[in-house]
Amino acid sequence: MPTTNTPRRGRPPRSTVGGPAAPATPGTAPHPAPDGADAPHGKGPAPERPQPGRPGLAGRATLLSGALLLLALGAVVVLHLSLGAAGVGTRDLIDLIAGRAGEDVEAVFVGSRLPRTLAGLVTGIALGVSGALIQGATRNPLGAPDTLGVNAGAYLAVALVAFMGWGGGVMASGIASFLGAAAAIGVVYLLAARGVLSPGRLLLAGATVALIGSAAAQFLQILDEEGTQGVFFWGNGSLIQSGLDRPLVLGGVVAAAVLLAPLLARPLDLMALGDEAAEAMGARVGRIRPAAWLLAVLLAAAAVTLAGPVGYVGLIAPVAVRMLGVRRHAALLPLAGLAGALLVLVADAAAQLAFPPSAGYGELPVGVVTALIGGPVFVLLARRATTGDADTGAAVAVARPQPGPRYATALGVGAAAVAVAVLLGLRVGDVDITWGQIVGAVFGSAEPMAAEVVAYRMPRILVAALAGACLAAAGAAVQSVVRNPLAEPGLVGVTAGASAGAVLLIVVIPTAPAFLLPMSAAVGGVLALALVLLLARDRAGLDPTRVVLVGLGVAATAGAAVNTMVVGSQMDTSAALIWMAGSTYGRDLTTLGWLVVPAVVAVALTAAARPVNMLALGDDLPRALGLDISRARMLVLGSAAVLAAGTAAAVGTVGFVGLVAPHLARRLVGSHTGRVVPMAAVLGAVLLVASDALGRMLLAPVEIPVGVVTALLGAPYLMWLLRRGGR
Structure with a gap:
């Protein structure tokens, strides 16, 4: 009797090598492309597949994760509003909400605490969603606005605007930040796009652009010796604000971008299967990837304009949400924003608790705390990453000696x-x-x-x-x-x-x-x-x-x-x-x-x-x-x-x-x-x-x-x- 290709019960049929993965039974997601076969942009997280007999598992995980993140974020917001050097605490916040607080308490909350907390929320949401978009578009769990040089490009552009004295307020800084971030991601793509866009090459290109942007911005900072103290804080990410204007304006930009992000959710899910499989299933990869990058750049630029280059939030937030069992981008994108906001506020609260302003310590920038957390996370992820260079050697070949002098x-x-x-x-x-x-x-x-x-x-x-x-x-x-x-x-x-x-x-x-x-x-x-x-x-x-x-x-x-x-x-x-x-x-x-x-x-x-x-x-x-x-x-x-x-x-x-x-x-x-x-x-x-x-x-x-x-x-x-x- 001739053999058949009838699949086993409960398993999807195998796809041909290099071709699109065949879908399984209706209602289930196909297998991701094998590592290296149809994934020129590296190995990334596969979409969540419902388990047989447990059709609502992914939905329950999403609802539970969202509820936990909202509860945790609410508690941290209250804690964050109660921290500061003015001696105004949680009881005063309750009195303010009840209308029993004095003018001095209201001035502290409205003039200092609320702008800082709102800046943390806006920055965290922007970086979290930006990181989720970048990781989805590149299929690289190490991708983030800072690891691909986006933050550094935006930071350099804002520093250049300030150094040149062009002014113009938040709009001029925001436009410059967006252009700098877009230029950075463009350079990264040009550096890494020749040949196979492996995760290793992409990250090395991002690190190179980040080093150039940071060095150039540092050069501009050192020229302004009188502002070195403030530059040190903003250059490492700081939530200190002089009022509500900047957080509200940039918050509106972030909200509009976040509302547009779900339009890319299903195409990003399909792209996790590989470019060829996504194209076969109707996703226009040539348009979706640039759109995701552009939206991610806009979000990262808004965050840098508001709080400076806060690192590793865009890396940690999507990874943390995936660890909670959420993989579909329709839920991953908003939950990554919540996780990013939670991380930024927790880091800033930890900085204020470790170095209380009332004790005479200097202000610890929030970006320093997120780097202390994100550096080890990046290392752990790098250990598990498939770089594409294990068998062939380094990502950049050693130059052959050229004929020349002895x-x-x-x-x-x-x-x-x-x-x-x-x-x-x-x-x-x-x-x-x-x-x-x-x-x-x-x-x-x-x-x-x-x-x-x-x-x-x-x-x-x-x-x-x-x-x-x-x-x-x-x-x-x-x-x-x-x-x-x-x-x-x-x-x-x-x-x-x-x-x-x-x-x-x-x-x-x-x-x-x-x-x-x-x-x-x-x-x-x-x-x-x-x-x-x-x-x-x-x-x-x-x-x-x-x-x-x-x-x-x-x-x-x-x-x-x-x-x-x-x-x-x-x-x-x-x-x-x-x-x-x-x-x-x-x-x-x-x-x-x-x-x-x-x-x-x-x-x-x-x-x-x-x-x-x-x-x-x-x-x-x-x-x-x-x-x-x-x-x-x-x-x-x-x-x-x-x-x-x-x-x-x-x-x-x-x-x-x-x-x-x-x-x-x-x-x-x-x-x-x-x-x-x-x-x-x-x-x-x-x-x-x-x-x-x-x-x-x-x-x-x-x-x-x-x-x-x-x-x-x-x-x-x-x-x-x-x-x-x-x-």
């Missing part, structure tokens, strides 16, 4: 470039001196003013050169183990961990000896990197892209912890902002002592080139040749952490040097570690010394922190890497 020639040209950069650094700044004065200062025959300028600039230039060399060596070490040219110390959490370690020492032991600072930073960097590798490893080993994604989450958490310690210890936020941006300002010869150990480690790394080279061959062959893989990896990564952490202790958070310099070195001299590390060190020194000189020259006498300059130079290079890697 190693000795390349190293000699690089050393000459370092000398030229040092001379230029001595000459430019708020006070320009001539070449003759520089020569006279070197030989002791210059006039006092020129000699004093050279004596002041030379130590910081030497610190910049040695720090750049150590950062480049750290990047080469990390990339050799992870086998991903994007695994730069800043992107894998080492730099942020080192910053957290250094700040923790300052907060806990303010009178600690100076030599303990680099040691504490080294411990923080080593622990951060160890945590990243532990969390990123799975049964198949280290997925190159997952390492970077987990590193981004760890870096965000460590950065939020640093901001919390800065506020809690009442540190000078202006100085903290400059240090976290990376700066060589005021560095002297004693700072070079902090870089001695990292420099020795870089030399040892070069000497141990053979085992480091063998790490690129996988696991089996080096082990057969007698290499202890685990020990070698730990030693190399520990060396990288010491290099990056020691540099962070000396010059603060400086990014992209460890990405650009090793990559260029491999193009010049090949992939042998014994040549890559010295060449990368020379290029790193050139890059950091030149960036320091550029930062002192562009807006003299105002200095641009060297970390901001390297970010503005290195982020476009990272964009080029992403764009080129899809070929």
Whole structure:
């Protein structure tokens, strides 16, 4: 008897490979497309399928979830309205509702408490719905306005409007925010759309755009030194409002957008099956996806205009609602908005309870609290994400060495470039001196003013050169183990961990000896990197892209912890902002002592080139040749952490040097570690010394922190890497 394709009872028939999934019995949703078969935008949550014999399960879960969220939100709103420095509590709120409160109580509630609470509601709803739309359109549970750079683009646009003094109130800021957010998501799509739009590439592109937007906004902020304190709060997300006007106006915009979102619910449900299946079932994917992104951008722009870039709300809220059993977008979208509002108000209430305004503490921005919560959530999701790179290697291929000068020639040209950069650094700044004065200062025959300028600039230039060399060596070490040219110390959490370690020492032991600072930073960097590798490893080993994604989450958490310690210890936020941006300002010869150990480690790394080279061959062959893989990896990564952490202790958070310099070195001299590390060190020194000189020259006498300059130079290079890697 010939076999038939009759499906088993209760199961839908299997779909053909690459074709649309066939629906099951009427009233049930088809299976999602197999991972990678019909899902070029990554693996995402499948629609909820009613269980046989339990037709109302999804509906009951939705009603229960909605009721719980509304009850919790109502309780938190009451708590949030009762918090503040004026001593007006819940009893006064009840009296106000009953009409028994005095004018002073009414002034506190209407003038301060209500605008702040309303801003939290509007911001949370906007970000929650925006995140649900992005995750539905990309089928990526890690997608959110902040992880795809939307918040950063909006933030940069608002900062630019404020810096230029264009004014215009909330409408001008809102329009600029929308245009900046739309430009950011457009750049992300252009960077990630070449080839298969895997979750890993999409998130790396979003992280790149976010870094560029944040660095550019930070640059504009530092130019306005008088407003640094306020910028610190708004730049991390703050619900403080001066009245009801902005929350009401932007609340109207958010309400209109939220009412339009359900029109996309069913198409988004179909898109969870894959583009081809959705098209076969009547969804116009080419129109639905841009519409969802546009609506998500509008919501995120409104939230940024109102409260600044509050991170991770758009990531956590939809995920939390799905964990409650709600997957259909008709219910997921509004419930994600409620969950987002709940998260924002809880975070702001926790900030006020942890640092009471009446106790004299500084205000802890709500975005710092959401980052403390969202960073670990992002890491957990990244561990489970299918990046698309586990079998093929990194999302961006390592560039093949190009025909060029030999190693000795390349190293000699690089050393000459370092000398030229040092001379230029001595000459430019708020006070320009001539070449003759520089020569006279070197030989002791210059006039006092020129000699004093050279004596002041030379130590910081030497610190910049040695720090750049150590950062480049750290990047080469990390990339050799992870086998991903994007695994730069800043992107894998080492730099942020080192910053957290250094700040923790300052907060806990303010009178600690100076030599303990680099040691504490080294411990923080080593622990951060160890945590990243532990969390990123799975049964198949280290997925190159997952390492970077987990590193981004760890870096965000460590950065939020640093901001919390800065506020809690009442540190000078202006100085903290400059240090976290990376700066060589005021560095002297004693700072070079902090870089001695990292420099020795870089030399040892070069000497141990053979085992480091063998790490690129996988696991089996080096082990057969007698290499202890685990020990070698730990030693190399520990060396990288010491290099990056020691540099962070000396010059603060400086990014992209460890990405650009090793990559260029491999193009010049090949992939042998014994040549890559010295060449990368020379290029790193050139890059950091030149960036320091550029930062002192562009807006003299105002200095641009060297970390901001390297970010503005290195982020476009990272964009080029992403764009080129899809070929």
